[in-house]
Amino acid sequence: MKGLINILHSDRSLQLGVIIISVICLFSILGPLLSPYHYNTQNLSESFQRPSWSHPLGTDFFGRDLLTRLMYGGRITLTVAFSATLFAVIIGTIVGLASGFIGGWLDRILMRLVDILLGFPKLFVILLLVGMGYTSLGLVVTFLALFSWMEIARIVRSDVWVAKEQLYVKSAEALGLRRRRIIFRHILPNITGPLIVSTVLLISSLILIESSLSFLGLGVQPPNASWGTILNEGRVDPVGAWWISVFSGIIIVTCVIGFNLIGDGLRNILDPKTGKKT
Amino acid sequence: MVSYVIKRIAESIPTIIIGITLTFLVIHLSPGDPGSRFMDPSQPSEYREILQNRFGLNDALHIQYIKWLKQVLFHFDFGNSFYNGKPASGMVFSALRPTMLLAICSLIFALIVGIFLGIIAAVYRDALPDRILTAKMMFFFSTPSFWLGIMLLGIFSIKLGWFPASHLTSLYHDQLNWSGRFADYVHHLILPVITLGLPLSATFYRYIRTGMIEALESEYILASRARGLSVSKLLFHYSLKNSLIPLISVLGITIPALLSGALVVEVIFSLPGLGRTMVSAVFSRDYPIILAASTLAFVTVIVGNLLADVIYSMVDPRIRIKTQGVL
Amino acid sequence: MQFNSPPLLEVKDLCISYRKGGISSSIKGPVCAVKGVSFSVKPGETYAIVGESGSGKTSIAMSVIGFLRPLTGTIFFMNKNIWELDRSGLRRLRSNIQPVFQNSGASLNPRMSAGKIISEAFHAIVDEHEKEKALIDLLRSVGLDREILRRFPHELSGGQKQRLNIARALALKPRLIILDEPLSSQDLSTRAQLIHLLSSFKKAYLLSYILISHNLSLVRLISDRIAIMKQGVFIEEGATEQIINNPSNNYTKVLIEASNIKNVKTG
Numbered sequence: 001m002k003g004l005i006n007i008l009h010s011d012r013s014l015q016l017g018v019i020i021i022s023v024i025c026l027f028s029i030l031g032p033l034l035s036p037y038h039y040n041t042q043n044l045s046e047s048f049q050r051p052s053w054s055h056p057l058g059t060d061f062f063g064r065d066l067l068t069r070l071m072y073g074g075r076i077t078l079t080v081a082f083s084a085t086l087f088a089v090i091i092g093t094i095v096g097l098a099s100g101f102i103g104g105w106l107d108r109i110l111m112r113l114v115d116i117l118l119g120f121p122k123l124f125v126i127l128l129l130v131g132m133g134y135t136s137l138g139l140v141v142t143f144l145a146l147f148s149w150m151e152i153a154r155i156v157r158s159d160v161w162v163a164k165e166q167l168y169v170k171s172a173e174a175l176g177l178r179r180r181r182i183i184f185r186h187i188l189p190n191i192t193g194p195l196i197v198s199t200v201l202l203i204s205s206l207i208l209i210e211s212s213l214s215f216l217g218l219g220v221q222p223p224n225a226s227w228g229t230i231l232n233e234g235r236v237d238p239v240g241a242w243w244i245s246v247f248s249g250i251i252i253v254t255c256v257i258g259f260n261l262i263g264d265g266l267r268n269i270l271d272p273k274t275g276k277k278t
Numbered sequence: 279m280v281s282y283v284i285k286r287i288a289e290s291i292p293t294i295i296i297g298i299t300l301t302f303l304v305i306h307l308s309p310g311d312p313g314s315r316f317m318d319p320s321q322p323s324e325y326r327e328i329l330q331n332r333f334g335l336n337d338a339l340h341i342q343y344i345k346w347l348k349q350v351l352f353h354f355d356f357g358n359s360f361y362n363g364k365p366a367s368g369m370v371f372s373a374l375r376p377t378m379l380l381a382i383c384s385l386i387f388a389l390i391v392g393i394f395l396g397i398i399a400a401v402y403r404d405a406l407p408d409r410i411l412t413a414k415m416m417f418f419f420s421t422p423s424f425w426l427g428i429m430l431l432g433i434f435s436i437k438l439g440w441f442p443a444s445h446l447t448s449l450y451h452d453q454l455n456w457s458g459r460f461a462d463y464v465h466h467l468i469l470p471v472i473t474l475g476l477p478l479s480a481t482f483y484r485y486i487r488t489g490m491i492e493a494l495e496s497e498y499i500l501a502s503r504a505r506g507l508s509v510s511k512l513l514f515h516y517s518l519k520n521s522l523i524p525l526i527s528v529l530g531i532t533i534p535a536l537l538s539g540a541l542v543v544e545v546i547f548s549l550p551g552l553g554r555t556m557v558s559a560v561f562s563r564d565y566p567i568i569l570a571a572s573t574l575a576f577v578t579v580i581v582g583n584l585l586a587d588v589i590y591s592m593v594d595p596r597i598r599i600k601t602q603g604v605l
Numbered sequence: 606m607q608f609n610s611p612p613l614l615e616v617k618d619l620c621i622s623y624r625k626g627g628i629s630s631s632i633k634g635p636v637c638a639v640k641g642v643s644f645s646v647k648p649g650e651t652y653a654i655v656g657e658s659g660s661g662k663t664s665i666a667m668s669v670i671g672f673l674r675p676l677t678g679t680i681f682f683m684n685k686n687i688w689e690l691d692r693s694g695l696r697r698l699r700s701n702i703q704p705v706f707q708n709s710g711a712s713l714n715p716r717m718s719a720g721k722i723i724s725e726a727f728h729a730i731v732d733e734h735e736k737e738k739a740l741i742d743l744l745r746s747v748g749l750d751r752e753i754l755r756r757f758p759h760e761l762s763g764g765q766k767q768r769l770n771i772a773r774a775l776a777l778k779p780r781l782i783i784l785d786e787p788l789s790s791q792d793l794s795t796r797a798q799l800i801h802l803l804s805s806f807k808k809a810y811l812l813s814y815i816l817i818s819h820n821l822s823l824v825r826l827i828s829d830r831i832a833i834m835k836q837g838v839f840i841e842e843g844a845t846e847q848i849i850n851n852p853s854n855n856y857t858k859v860l861i862e863a864s865n866i867k868n869v870k871t872g
Contacts, residue, residue, distance in 0.1 A: 116293045118531070119583060123538030124556060124575045128301060128568065131560030132308035167712040171770070174670055175726050175777065176699040185725075189716040208422050212542050215424045216557060231425060235546075238432035245432065249425035256420035264416075 007269065014265025020258030024251070028074030037065035040223050051243055058243040060233055066244060069230055070251055077226040077255075080141055081206045087145030088206075089152055089199050093188075096156025101164060101183055111157070114150045122147050123212060130218045140219055144206055155198050159191035166190075193270040197263050204259035211252050227252045283588060290580040297576040298569065302346065305565055306339055346569075356573070357566035366566035370555060370574050376446050377551035378578075379463075380470055380543065381536050387475035388482055395479070396486025396521075397513065403491055411483070419480035423539050427473040427546040434469060441469050444548035470547045474539050478532065485528060489521025526590045533582035537575055552578075611684075612645035613780055613813050614669065619643070619678035621664045638664040640837040641678070646781065651807065651814040653824040653845075655860065656834030662817045666783045669815065670704050671695050683780065700729070703774035707786035709766035713758040719769055720754030726776035739776070747772040747802060764795035771799070775806065781813045788823060800827055821864040825849055833857045 008015055042062040049059040057066040099110040126143045134143070163169060164187065172186050213219030214228025215235075222229070227248050234244030335342070349355040356366035395415070399408040418426075435443035442448070446466050447459075454462060494517050541553025548554070552571055559567035621639040639661040646652045654662045667673035669680055671687055680687050687698060706712045713722055723740060730736045744751060747768045758766060767787065774782050784803070788796045804827050806812055818824050824831060825845050832842040833854065841854045852858050 116296060119290075119293055119534060119576070119579050120297060121534040121537040121541075121575050121579055123541050124553075124572055127541070127557065127560060128572060129304060131557075132304055134308070167706045167708055168714040170670075170672060171704065171706070171712045171773065172714070172725070173672070174699055174702070174704050175728070175773070176696045177725065177728060178696075185717070186714050190714070204420065211422055212424055212538075215422075216542065216545060218560070228424075231428070235428060238428050239436045242432060245425070245428050249422075249429065252425060253417070253421050256422070257416060260416060260420050 011265040011268050013261040014269065017258045017261030017263075017265055020254060021262065024074060024255050024258065025078065028071055028078060031071030032068060032075070035065065035068040035071065037068040040064065040225075057247045058241070060230075060241070060244055066230075066247060069225060070227065070248060073225050073227045073230050073248070074251070074255075076137075076220055076224055077207060077210060077228070077252075080137065080144070080210050080220070080226065081203050084141045084144035084148065084206050084210075085199060085203045087141065088149040088202060089195070091145065092149035092152025093156050093195065095149065095153040097160055097183055097188070099153065100157040100160025101179070101187065107157075110153070114153055117147060118150050120147065122209065126209070126213060127216065127218055130213060135218075135221050137220065137224065140210070140213070144209060148202060148206060148209075152195070152198055152202065155194055156191060159194055160187055163187045163190050193266075197267045197270065200259055200263040200266065204256045204263070207252065207256055207259070227255075282591070283584070286584050286587065290584065293580060294573070294576050298350070298573045299343075299347075301569055301572045302343055305568055306342065350573070356570035359567050360564045361562065366570040369567060370552065370570040373550060373552045373555040373571070374574060374578070376549050377537070377540050377544065377553065379446070380467065380474060380549060380551060381540050383467055383471045384474035384478065384540075385532075385536060387471050388478035390479075391475065392479035392482025393486050393518075393522075393525075396483045397490060397518065399483070399487045400490030400494060400517075401513070408487075412487070415480040415483045418476050419484070421477055423473050423477055424542045424546060426476060427470070427543055430469045430473055431546060442466050446549050470543050470549060473546070474536070474543045478536065478539070481528065481532070482525060485525050486518075486521055489524055490517050493517035493520045523590075526586060529589075530583045530586035533586065534579045537579060610648055612681075613648045613650075613683065614646040614815075615679075615681040616645065616665070616669070617643045617679045617681075619665065619668060619680065620676040621661070621668055621673060622676045637676075638837055639668075639675075642834075642837075642839055643678075644832060644839065644842065646813050646815060648780065648813055649807065649811045650830065651816055651828040653816040653818060653828035653831045654834055655818055655821055655824055655831055657819055660834045661837040662834050663785055666704065666785050666815065666817055670702055670783060671699060700777040701780045702783065703777060703779040703781075704783045704785060705767070705770050705774050705787045707789055709763060709770050709790065710758060712770050713766060715758055717757070718754065719756050719758070719761065722758075723754070723769065723773055723776065726773045729777070743772050743776055746806075747775070748798070763791055764798070767791060767795070767799060768802070771802065771806075775810075778810065779812070781815065783815045783817070785817045786819070787816075789818070789820065796823070803827060821849070821860050833860065 008018060042064060043059075046055070046059050049055055051058045055065050055067070057070065059065055060069070095110050095114075099107045125147060126140075129143050130140060134140075169182060169186050172182050210219055210226060211228030211231065214226045215232045217232055220226040220229050231245055231248040231252070234241060234246075234248060238245050337345070346357070349357065354367055356370070358365055359369060395411050399411045402408045431443055434440045442465065446463070448462050448466075537553070540551060541556065543549070544551040544554040545557055552574060555567060556571040556575070558564075559571060619639055619642045620637065622637045642661075642665060644652065654665065656662050664673060668675050669682070669687075674688060682698065682702060685694075685698060687695060690698060713719075717725075720740075723743070724736060727736045727739055730739060741751065744754075749765060749768050749772065753761060753765060753769075758769075761769065771787075787803075788799055791799065800823075803814070807814065807827075814827075816824060816828055821831075828845050830843065831845050831848045832839045833848070833856065834840070835856055841848065841852065841857050848857065849861065852861060
C-alpha cells in the first residue's frame, strides 16, 4: 500500500489520471443512487430543457435528466470497456506467451493470424457483426475483445522473447523446472510492466470504439445507453440542444484522457527514457 | 525489391480470401433475412419465396458461396444491390473516391501538423511551448473524431454557416470551372479533414517528439554540434530524418484506423463514401453492397500496408531483412 | 582425481553456428562460432577453456548445458548424447549439469526473494522439513547467512549474489558445473573467497568444473587442464603446468604474458 502511494507520487500525469478516473468511477457508481431521477423515465413536458437548477445538464428529447443518464451511461461504457479489455488481455497474453515461449511453427501461425486481424479495419468488421443482428451487450463485448487482443499479444511475445534469453530464465531451465513454472513464475512476473501499460491504453481505445459504435446506433441498444448512445441522441440537434452532445462528449474525452494519462504515467515510471523528464 | 513486393502481394491474398469468406458467413448466417425486410407483411408468403429466389438466397449456403466467389474472382461481379438493382461493384467503387480523398487529405494534414508541432515541442523541450502542445495533443489524442466532428459541424456549419454541413460537392459543382471546382472541394472537405486528421496528428506528434528528443540527445548529434554544424541543418537533416523512420512504420497500422475513422466522419458529414455506404447497407441488409464494401475495405488496407512497407524498406534497408524474418 | 575412469563429458567435433535473421541468413551463410572442437572432462576434474571474448567459449558452454543446438558433432554426458534426448530426458539430465554465469545479478530473478530462488532449486525434495534442512546446510556451506533469504537480488552484494548462484547450482548435487567467467565481475577479495569455495566443493562432492575464462592467472589456480581457444578452435590443450610453463603456441605465449603469470610465484 505504501509502495502504491509512492508510485502515485512519482509521476504527475499518473496522479492526475488516477484522480480523473476515480472521480468518473464514483460518478457512475454512486451518482445514480443519489439522483432524484430515473435514467429512463420519460417526461415529455420537460423535453429539451436547457441546463438549470433542477436539471444541471439539461434534458433530452424525452425529458430525461441528462446528468442521470450520463451516470448510468458511465456504468455501461465502463463495464463494456473493462470486460472487453479483460478478455482481450487474457487472449493476448496467452497467445503472446505461447508464441514467444514455444516459438517455431506455432509462433509463425499465431503471428500470421495477428497480422491478418490487425489488417482488418476494426470498425467495419464490428459494425458488420453488430449490424447483422448480434446486438446483445455480451456479444458486443466479445466482438470488441476478439478484435483488440492482437497488440497485447505482440507486446507479450516480444517481451517473452527478451525474457527467455535472460540468464535467470536460463538458470531456471537448467534446474530442470517445468515449462509451466518457468512461464508463470519467471517470465510472466517480469513482463507485467509493459503489459499493464498497454492494458490501460487498451481500455481508453475500447471506450472510443464502443462510443463510435453506439454513436452509429449499432453498439449499446436502447433502453440501455452508453455515452456514445447519448451523444448519438444529441446529433439530432447539435445547436438547439447543444448540451447533450457537448456534455456527453466532454465526459468521453475526459475519461479517455484519464486512462491515457495513467498509461503515460506508468510508462514514464517503467521506462523514463521515452517519456518526459521527471 | 520487386520479388519482395510480389511476395507480399502473394501473402496478402489469403488474408483477403479469409476476410471476405468470414464476411460472407457472418452475413448469411445472421438472424433475419432481407426478403422479409422488403416485403409488406400482409402479402402472401409466395412473394417472399419469389424475392428470396431473385436474390439467390434459397440455395444451400456453400453453393451460394461458390457461385458468389466465382463471380467475384473471375468477373469482379459482386451482384446487384437489393435496393436499386445497380451493380454493387460499381456503386462501391464510386464510393471509394470520396473516401480516398478524405483519407489522403487527412493523412497529409495530420502529417504536416504532427511533424511541425512535434519539432517545435522537441526543440523547446519541457519549456512552455512543449508543455502547452503536449497537453493540447493529449486532448486531441483522446478526442473521438465523432465528437470533434459534431462540435465543428454544430459551430462552423450550422451556427456560423461558414462551411457546408454535408456532401462532397455543391449542386452546381459541374457548372464551375476547374479552380471553382477545386475551391468547392476544399470548402466541403475542410471540416471533415480536420475532424479525421487532428486526432491522428496527435499520434504522429508523439512519435516525432520522442524521436526528435532522442535524436537531439544522441551522441552523434552532440558531436556534430560540437563540430559547429548549424542547428537548422542538424534539425532537419539529421534528427528529423531519423525520427521519420519510426513514423513510417506506424503508417501501416494507421491505415486501418484511418478507414474506420473515415467511416464515422462520412456519417457525420454525409459524405457519399465507402463507410457511409457500408453503414446504410448494414442497416438495410443490402448483402451485395455489404460484401463489396467490406472486400474493398480489406483490399484498401492491404494495399496501403504494402505501400507503407515498401516506403519503409526503401528508407531503411535494414528493416527489409527484419520484416522478412518475422513473416 | 580419477584419471583412469571413463570421461564424464565427451565432446566430439563440435560445430556451432548462429543463424542470423531467419530466412535471409541463407544468403550470407551461417556464422560459425565453434569449428570442430573435441575435448573430454573426467569426474572430479577442472577443465578450463581460455580465450578472448568472441572466441566461442560461451557457445560451447551453452551447447553443453543444452541451450544451443550444435550444427554438427556430439556431446556425450554420462554416456548419453544430450542432443538426442527428448525434452523430458533432457530435463532429467539437466540436474546433473549446472551453470554459473558471469553476470551474477542477471542470473537471479529480480522478482523472487533469495529464499524463493534457492528453494526452487530443491524442487525434487517434497518433504518441507527435509527441504528446510538441506537449504540451511547449503547456505552454510557457501557462507551465506540465513538472514539473506528474505532479501531480493537487488539488496544483495555482488559476492552474495554469486554465492547464491553457486548455492543454487549445488542444490541439485550435480556432477558437472559450468562456470562461465564466474569471477570476472567480482572484486579481488571476493574472488579469492569464491576460488577457495569452489575448490573445497570439488573435493567434497567429486565435482567436475568447466571453467570458462579469459584470465589465465585465475584459471591456473584451480584447473587441472587448460584449452586455449581462438576464433572457434582449440589451438592448444594440455595439463595446466605444461601450458603455463611450456607453451607451444605463440598466441598462448601472448596470453601468458598479458596475464603477468611469470611475475607471480606459484604457491
